[in-house]
Amino acid sequence: MRIKTIVIILITILFTIVLMQNTGRVNFEFLWITFAMSKLVLLLFVAGIGFILGVLVGRPKKAQRLGDDYTNDDHGHRNHNTLSDEDRDYIN
Numbered sequence: 001m002r003i004k005t006i007v008i009i010l011i012t013i014l015f016t017i018v019l020m021q022n023t024g025r026v027n028f029e030f031l032w033i034t035f036a037m038s039k040l041v042l043l044l045f046v047a048g049i050g051f052i053l054g055v056l057v058g059r060p061k062k063a064q065r066l067g068d069d070y071t072n073d074d075h076g077h078r079n080h081n082t083l084s085d086e087d088r089d090y091i092n
Contacts, residue, residue: 022040025039
């Protein structure tokens with residue numbers, strides 16, 4: 001097994017143990033509303049929100065192009081022969 005798989009399994013086991021040990025009721029206040037709910041449900045809800053935020057923040061962003069691919073000096077004409085004479089001699 002890969003280390004990543006083992007770590008995921010261990011985290012899942014620890015998370016399950018924490019959830020199963022916290023099944024009592026708790027009062028949860030949000031602004032002016034008070035909820036009476038199980039700690040299990042509250043922990044699952046907070047973990048779900050954390051997971052979703054982690055996925056949204058952690059995903060790679062698309063590269064943004066701010067302009068054309070050429071500089072002002074070449075005006076769209078690309079020199080495909082970019083090797084110096086010394087490099088060309090070394091390759092040959």
